[in-house]
Amino acid sequence: MSWVYLFLAGLIEVVGVVGLKKVSEKSSWLSYVILIGGFIISLSLLRMSLEQISLSVAYAVWTGIGTVGATVIGILFYRESKSPFRIACIFGIIVTIIGLRLVG
Numbered sequence: 001m002s003w004v005y006l007f008l009a010g011l012i013e014v015v016g017v018v019g020l021k022k023v024s025e026k027s028s029w030l031s032y033v034i035l036i037g038g039f040i041i042s043l044s045l046l047r048m049s050l051e052q053i054s055l056s057v058a059y060a061v062w063t064g065i066g067t068v069g070a071t072v073i074g075i076l077f078y079r080e081s082k083s084p085f086r087i088a089c090i091f092g093i094i095v096t097i098i099g100l101r102l103v104g
Contacts, residue, residue, distance in 0.1 A: 002052035003101070009045035010065025012038055017070045021078070057100050064097040 016038030022031035042062075049058050068090055074080035 002049045005045045006049035006053060006058055006061055007065065009042045009049060010062050011069060012045065013042040013062065013066035014038075014069035014073060016042055017066065018073060057103075061097050061100055064093050064100075068093050068097075 016035055019031055019033075019035030019038050022028075023035055025031075046058065046062050049062075053061075071080070071086070071090055075082050
């Protein structure tokens with residue numbers, strides 16, 4: 001169950017990052033709710049995952065999921081670069097996350 005918590009924590013971290021982007025564009029109470037709520041839930045799930053997963057693996061996987069998720073959201077919704085090198089780097093992060101899951 002710890003890996004489920006960790007995966008959800010990474011996905012919800014992306015919600016917090018989207019909230020951060022929304023706050024930077026236009027400060028509203030809803031943007032702050034998304035930002036703060038996303039990070040509170042994400043960090044709570046990360047804490048729960050740490051009961052069975054080592055800190056180094058959990059943190060690397062959590063930030064990796066957040067990085068890939070934020071990059072994909074940026075490409076899809078914020079017109080960020082889709083360069084082949086950027087896409088290759090995303091796949092590199094995904095391969096690393098899978099590798100950490102296999103050894104962790």
